Amino acid sequence: xxxxxxxxxxxxxxxxxxxxxxxxxxxxxxxxxxxxxxxxxxxxxxxxxxxxxxxxxxxxxxxxxx
Amino acid sequence: xxxxxxxxxxxxxxxxxxxxxxxxxxxxxxxxxxxxxxxxxxxxxxxxxxxxxxxxxxxxxxxxxxxxxxxxxxxxxxxxxxxxxxxxxxxxxxxxxxxxxxxxxxxxxxxxxxxxxxxxxxxxxxxxxxxxxxxxxxxxxxxxxxxxxxxxxxxxxxxxxxxxxxxxxxxxxxxxxxxxxxxxxxxxxxxxxxxxxxxxxxxxxxxxxxxxxxxxxxxxxxxxxxxxxxxxxxxxxxxxxxxxxxxxxxxxxxxxxxxxxxxxxxxxxxxxxxxxxxxxxxxxxxxxxxxxxxxxxxxxxxxxxxxxxxxxxxxxxxxxxxxxxxxxxxxxxxxxxxxxxxxxxxxxxxxxxxxxxxxxxxxxxxxxxxxxxxxxxxxxxxxxxxxxxxxxxxxxxxxxxxxxxxxxxxxxxxxxxxxxxxxxxxxxxxxxxxxxxxxxxxxxxxxxxxxxxxxxxxxxxxxxxxxxxxxxxxxxxxx
Numbered sequence: 072x073x074x075x076x077x078x079x080x081x082x083x084x085x086x087x088x089x090x091x092x093x094x095x096x097x098x099x100x101x102x103x104x105x106x107x108x109x110x111x112x113x114x115x116x117x118x119x120x121x122x123x124x125x126x127x128x129x130x131x132x133x134x135x136x137x
Numbered sequence: 138x139x140x141x142x143x144x145x146x147x148x149x150x151x152x153x154x155x156x157x158x159x160x161x162x163x164x165x166x167x168x169x170x171x172x173x174x175x176x177x178x179x180x181x182x183x184x185x186x187x188x189x190x191x192x193x194x195x196x197x198x199x200x201x202x203x204x205x206x207x208x209x210x211x212x213x214x215x216x217x218x219x220x221x222x223x224x225x226x227x228x229x230x231x232x233x234x235x236x237x238x239x240x241x242x243x244x245x246x247x248x249x250x251x252x253x254x255x256x257x258x259x260x261x262x263x264x265x266x267x268x269x270x271x272x273x274x275x276x277x278x279x280x281x282x283x284x285x286x287x288x289x290x291x292x293x294x295x296x297x298x299x300x301x302x303x304x305x306x307x308x309x310x311x312x313x314x315x316x317x318x319x320x321x322x323x324x325x326x327x328x329x330x331x332x333x334x335x336x337x338x339x340x341x342x343x344x345x346x347x348x349x350x351x352x353x354x355x356x357x358x359x360x361x362x363x364x365x366x367x368x369x370x371x372x373x374x375x376x377x378x379x380x381x382x383x384x385x386x387x388x389x390x391x392x393x394x395x396x397x398x399x400x401x402x403x404x405x406x407x408x409x410x411x412x413x414x415x416x417x418x419x420x421x422x423x424x425x426x427x428x429x430x431x432x433x434x435x436x437x438x439x440x441x442x443x444x445x446x447x448x449x450x451x452x453x454x455x456x457x458x459x460x461x462x463x464x465x466x467x468x469x470x471x472x473x474x475x476x477x478x479x480x481x482x483x484x485x486x487x488x489x490x491x492x493x494x495x496x497x498x499x500x501x502x503x504x505x506x507x508x509x510x511x512x513x514x515x516x517x518x519x520x521x522x523x524x525x526x527x528x529x530x531x532x533x534x535x536x537x538x539x540x541x542x543x544x545x546x547x548x549x550x551x552x553x554x555x556x557x558x559x560x561x562x563x564x565x566x567x568x569x570x571x572x573x574x575x576x577x578x579x580x581x582x583x584x585x586x587x588x589x590x591x592x593x594x595x596x597x598x599x600x601x602x603x604x605x606x607x608x609x610x611x612x613x614x615x616x
Binding site: 076077079080081082083084085086087088089090091092093094095097098104 | 174183204206210
């Protein structure tokens with residue numbers, strides 16, 4: 072059941088890291104941030120998905136004892 | 138126990154180190170490095186936070202609800218904006234070596250070098266001055282010599298590097314055909330030293346002048362030729378010149394007086410001041426301060442981001458600020474249009490037709506001179522006050538859709554309630570149409586007296602208004 076909390080806590084830092092990387096790519100003359108920003112939304116969505124899956128899985132065996 | 142994050146102190150340390158390095162190793166150009174590598178701060182921040190969270194999860198500590206909180210996101214967005222701006226600036230121009238805070242250099246010293254050059258300008262028709270940074274004053278006089286005096290101020294770490302820069306950027310006068318070039322060649326020095334030149338230039342009276350610069354004022358006096366100024370950031374003062382064409386991107390003041398020909402002003406700035414101009418004036422200027430036009434003998438065409446106006450001649454003065462347009466003694470046909478912004482318009486002593494279109498703002502009109510001409514003034518929201526000369530002949534129609542109306546003029550004007558507003562209407566004789574209207578606001582029609590028939594040469598038409606006098610006669614009979 073701790074996995075859901077971990078994912079929630081990691082969501083921000085991971086987004087921040089990717090944001091930084093997108094800007095690094097932009098800076099070094101690669102794809103511009105204007106074109107790459109939707110990746111952040113995708114990552115956010117993936118995190119939310121994983122979190123909800125993690126919650127469901129954890130509720131099952133422990134019987135919602137959280 | 139929850140341990141405080143390492144990130145805030147690390148960022149503080151990083152900022153301190155940057156400033157310190159900038160001060161003790163200015164040759165490293167720290168800000169260029171920052172402009173290039175700032176995204177790594179975000180990467181590092183994110184990575185460090187991930188490590189922190191994984192560590193506390195491993196150790197079984199309580200996890201934070203969110204890895205990055207709202208305040209932190211705000212700060213991150215701020216970094217992104219500044220970073221993107223800085224790297225864009227760094228790509229376009231050379232990143233300034235020294236950090237300047239409010240115009241104050243945080244390090245280095247200024248070294249002065251005298252400048253002097255002169256050359257005969259016999260047969261020269263035009264003088265071109267190129268001075269990237271610094272103020273220049275050009276004065277026309279008798280004689281055929283061009284004399285340049287001044288000083289070059291070089292901001293550098295030490296005298297040696299200042300001298301190196303000075304060697305590169307030499308003041309030079311060169312001639313090509315009938316054009317004489319005066320160059321300070323600051324652009325030749327690509328080092329980090331900042332060069333500024335203050336110039337005092339004496340030129341023959343009968344030449345045209347062209348000044349180009351990026352930062353610094355231009356002051357031109359006493360030449361009969363055309364003056365052209367092109368600068369990014371300049372105060373421009375012209376007095377007693379043939380004609381003027383001024384283009385500025387950002388200026389604190391543009392002032393031109395006693396110009397014998399046309400004046401053209403383009404760009405953005407704070408204040409604009411034109412006085413005693415003999416030729417046509419064309420202005421396309423986004424302003425943040427005040428505009429003043431005085432004694433313009435020929436038509437004025439003005440355009441800005443939100444307003445537009447034109448008049449044929451200004452004997453007195455027309456002033457504009459961000460909130461007001463104030464005019465006294467001018468000749469139409471005049472047209473004033475202001476969109477999307479609010480302006481209060483107050484116009485006195487004008488002749489010829491007048492047209493005003495306003496979104497928001499009060500209108501106050503006092504033609505004050507005979508003969509009257511057609512007036513058409515509309516505002517969407519604002520009070521309209523018109524003072525009509527008591528002896529004038531006109532056909533008035535003043536409407537407010539929603540607001541009070543007051544007929545202080547009295548007969549023969551009549552007022553009527555209409556819906557939530559009202560109409561003041563009437564004819565005092567065979568005269569021009571005066572139409573004023575507001576959608577929301579009060580309407581007031583006043584009566585004004587004119588002291589004399591003024592100086593107008595053909596005051597013949599004002600004679601017919603004698604007819605309103607007629608009612609006075611029966612009175613005399615009554616007695």
